[in-house]
Amino acid sequence: MAQIYISLGSNVEREHNVKQGLISLAKAFELPFAQLTLSSLFECEAIGFNGPAFYNMVIAIKCRQSVEQVASMLREIEFSHGRDHKAKKFSPRTLDLDLLLYDNLVIEQPVQIPRDxxxxxxFVLWPLSQVAPELAHPVLPQNYRDLWQSYNKTSQQLSIVANCW
Known part of the structure; x- marks a missing residue:
């Protein structure tokens, strides 16, 4: 089984879409909800465009699917929750699911792993450091806890919000 890490974000009907995204992930990976390892839920201003603030988190899942299958599943979940097929990179999102890590793979296709x-x-590093603090980045010689500790925390403001599930 592969260990994967997925970033989840929403800035459109955030609470509803985060809840539904988590339910859809559990269903897609045929797991009880309790088997999803969840970071805290964070609020962060939109990066790269003017828009409503995002809710973000990271989910750790053990799965049997290939990288290609996981990437496809995540896109289908996004689309099933109202994501526009033609949405620009920096724009509001009902649901944004990004595969961050798949075991220790380092690849560029079908998706970039580890995700840049x-x-x-x-909003990616802090929650990832919560669910995988001791895990080493597959390219850098540091674990995620140390990467977060050395991160310039003044560059992006995050706050932990009450969980909505």
Missing amino acids: EITKNA
């Missing part, structure tokens, strides 16, 4: 955003965005 891990070390660039606090």
